[in-house]
Amino acid sequence: MKKLIASTAVLLIIGGTNIVAYASPTTILTTTPGTTTQEIKAEEEAKEQQDTLKIITPNRDVVVSDSNMVLAFTAPEGTTVTIEVYYNTSVATSRQNYVEAYDPIEVKVGALQRGWAEVELRKGLNKIDFTAVYKNGIRDVISRIIEVKDIDEVKKQVEKGIANTSSTDAIRSITSTESKQ
Amino acid sequence: MNREQLKTLILTLLIIMSVVFTQQIWFHSPIAILQSEASSQERQLKNIEKKKEVIMPKRGIVSFGNNYHTIISTDIEELWTASKVILEDFFTGEPEVISTTYDKYRENNRLKSIELEFGKNISSVLVGSVFDTVDNKIVMNIKEVKKILIPALNRGVIYIVGKEDHVYEVKLDNHQENRFLLALIDDLQTANHIKYYPLFADVDNYTVMPLSYQQSTPQVFVESNINVENEQMVIEEVKSFFNESLDFVKTIRETSGAIVFMYGYGEKGVRINNRGRLEYTEEIRNFSSSNVVTALEIAIEFVEDHGGFPEDAYLKEIRYEEKKGYYFGFGYRIEGLPVAFNSGNLAHPIEIEVYGDKVRSYRSLIRKGKNLPNVSPTNYTLLPQKIIEDHIELLKADYLADIEEKDLLEEKEILNYIERNIAQMELVYYDTLEDARIQLLIPTWKIKINKRVYYFSSYDGKLLHSGLVN
Numbered sequence: 183m184k185k186l187i188a189s190t191a192v193l194l195i196i197g198g199t200n201i202v203a204y205a206s207p208t209t210i211l212t213t214t215p216g217t218t219t220q221e222i223k224a225e226e227e228a229k230e231q232q233d234t235l236k237i238i239t240p241n242r243d244v245v246v247s248d249s250n251m252v253l254a255f256t257a258p259e260g261t262t263v264t265i266e267v268y269y270n271t272s273v274a275t276s277r278q279n280y281v282e283a284y285d286p287i288e289v290k291v292g293a294l295q296r297g298w299a300e301v302e303l304r305k306g307l308n309k310i311d312f313t314a315v316y317k318n319g320i321r322d323v324i325s326r327i328i329e330v331k332d333i334d335e336v337k338k339q340v341e342k343g344i345a346n347t348s349s350t351d352a353i354r355s356i357t358s359t360e361s362k363q
Numbered sequence: 364m365n366r367e368q369l370k371t372l373i374l375t376l377l378i379i380m381s382v383v384f385t386q387q388i389w390f391h392s393p394i395a396i397l398q399s400e401a402s403s404q405e406r407q408l409k410n411i412e413k414k415k416e417v418i419m420p421k422r423g424i425v426s427f428g429n430n431y432h433t434i435i436s437t438d439i440e441e442l443w444t445a446s447k448v449i450l451e452d453f454f455t456g457e458p459e460v461i462s463t464t465y466d467k468y469r470e471n472n473r474l475k476s477i478e479l480e481f482g483k484n485i486s487s488v489l490v491g492s493v494f495d496t497v498d499n500k501i502v503m504n505i506k507e508v509k510k511i512l513i514p515a516l517n518r519g520v521i522y523i524v525g526k527e528d529h530v531y532e533v534k535l536d537n538h539q540e541n542r543f544l545l546a547l548i549d550d551l552q553t554a555n556h557i558k559y560y561p562l563f564a565d566v567d568n569y570t571v572m573p574l575s576y577q578q579s580t581p582q583v584f585v586e587s588n589i590n591v592e593n594e595q596m597v598i599e600e601v602k603s604f605f606n607e608s609l610d611f612v613k614t615i616r617e618t619s620g621a622i623v624f625m626y627g628y629g630e631k632g633v634r635i636n637n638r639g640r641l642e643y644t645e646e647i648r649n650f651s652s653s654n655v656v657t658a659l660e661i662a663i664e665f666v667e668d669h670g671g672f673p674e675d676a677y678l679k680e681i682r683y684e685e686k687k688g689y690y691f692g693f694g695y696r697i698e699g700l701p702v703a704f705n706s707g708n709l710a711h712p713i714e715i716e717v718y719g720d721k722v723r724s725y726r727s728l729i730r731k732g733k734n735l736p737n738v739s740p741t742n743y744t745l746l747p748q749k750i751i752e753d754h755i756e757l758l759k760a761d762y763l764a765d766i767e768e769k770d771l772l773e774e775k776e777i778l779n780y781i782e783r784n785i786a787q788m789e790l791v792y793y794d795t796l797e798d799a800r801i802q803l804l805i806p807t808w809k810i811k812i813n814k815r816v817y818y819f820s821s822y823d824g825k826l827l828h829s830g831l832v833n
Binding site: 248 | 428430562565748749751753755778
C-alpha cells in the first residue's frame, strides 16, 4: 500500500513538472570563484550599458534529469560568447573541484542578438561559465551551477522521503545540493 | 427428300441456331458485363485505399520531452500508421469533447508526445473517413483538423487544434492502455535524428528549429512527367480526357511550345505548356450539391484515371468555393522532402475542382526523378536562424512594408516582431521551374514569418523566392 502511494506521488511530481527541473536555492553564485576584482568592475561597467549578456536557459542554478542541455542567451550583436563547461571531480560533498570538460564553445552573436549552444553535462554537479566579450572589448562573466540527477535517483529519494517524513522534506532533500549520494 | 423431311431439317437448324445465339447472349456477354462490374468495384476499392493514403499528416513533430523534438517528414507513414491505431478508438468510440486552452496543449506537448500536422482546412469528417466513420463525436464537435497531439503515455486523452487555432481536449473513458507509441518514440530517440528545439520559447514562439544539422541532403535531378516535345506521348496522356478518341478534337500548337486540345466549342479542353504543366477544364452547367467526402472520392478517381498520383502524395489544402464546389490541392515528396514551387496559376503540384459529381478543372505539374546520380552536397545544411540573420535587413524591410507604419520603429521592436512570428521552418525541394527536362532541385529552407514565406537555399543561404501567403 505504501509503495502504491509512494509511486503515485512520484508519478504526479514527475508528470506535473514537465522539465524535471528544480530550483536550487542553496548555491546561487553571483560571480565565479576565480573572478578578480578587476573583472567584477568590468562586469559592473558592462551592466551599466543597456544591452548585456542575459542567460535565458538556464535562468538560474537548476537540478535536471537530462544530461543534454540547450543553453540560450541574448547579447548585443557582435559579442563573442565563450561557453566553458566544468565537471565536478571532487568526491567530497562539501568542496567542489571543477575541471574543464571539453574545449570551450565559441558563439558569435548575430543580428538576432541571440545565441544557443548544446552542451553535454555529467551526473552530479556541473558549472557553466558564460564569458561575453562585447564589441568594445569589455568582458562579462556569468556562471551557472547545474546538477544532473538520475530520474531514478530522484524517484528513490522521494520514495524514501515520503516513507520517512513529510513530502516537503522529501522535496527539500532532492532540491538541496548538499544531500548528495 | 420429301417436304416433311425438309421442314424437320429447317426446324432442327432453327433450334440449333436459337441455342447458339442464346448461349452467345446469355453466356458470353454477361461475363464481360460482370467482369467490368467486378473491375469497377476493384477500382472503387483501390480509390478508397488511395483516399486513406492521401489523407495523412504533412509532417509529424515528435517530442522526446525536455523541450527536445525531432521532425518526421520522410517516414511519416510509419508514425501515421502507429498513430492511427490510437486515433481509431477516439474516432469510433464515444469520447467527450471539451474546449481547452493552448497552455494545456503546450503542457502536454512538452512531455513525450507526437504532434501531427495536417494540411490547410482539412475537414474532420475526412480524417474520420480514414477510420470508416463519418458520424462521430469528434466530427460533430470539431469541423476542421489542423493538428492532433497524442501524448505518449496514452491515457485516453488527445488534443486537437481546429479552426482558428481553437484547442479541444478529446477524452475517452474506457480506453485501452497502449504502450507502443511510447516504444516508437524511444526507438526514434535512439536512431539517428536531427534535434529541434523551440529556440524562441522565451517570446512565446514554440516553433522548433535545429541547432545543428549534421545530415547532408542531396540535390536531385528531375524532369517533368509530360514531355511536350514528344507528341506521341502527349497524345497518349491526353486521350483519357476525351474518351480515348481524338477524332473530334482540335489541336493547336502555340508559339511558346504549348499544345492545346479542344473539344467542340471549348466545352472541354486540355492545355499542356512547355514545362509539362497540364491544365484541363470542362464547362459545367448543372450540378447537384455534394459533400466533401464524395467530392474527394470523385477527385481521386479522376486523378487516378488521368495519369495517377505521384509517389508520396498527400492532401494539402481544401477550399469550399462559393458554396458550390470543392477545391483540393495535393502535394508530394521527392526523396522524402516536399516539393514546392512558385507559379502564378498553380499553388500546389496537383489541383482539382469538383462541382457536384463533375470535375470542373484539373491542373498538375509533376516532376519525377531522373536516373542521374544525385549530387552530393559539398557542405552541410545551413541553419535557418543563421540564414535569418544573414537576411535580417530584408526581413525588416518586409515587415515595415507590411505594417505600413511610417514612423520609424525601434530596432528592438522589429527584431522582437520577427522572433515572435517565425511560424514555420521546413526543409523542402524548391523547384525554380527553369527547365522542363533537367532541373536540379536544391534542398531549401521554407521559412514563414507572419504573412510572408521565404525560400532560402540551404547550401548558401541565397534567397530563391519570397512572397505573400494567400
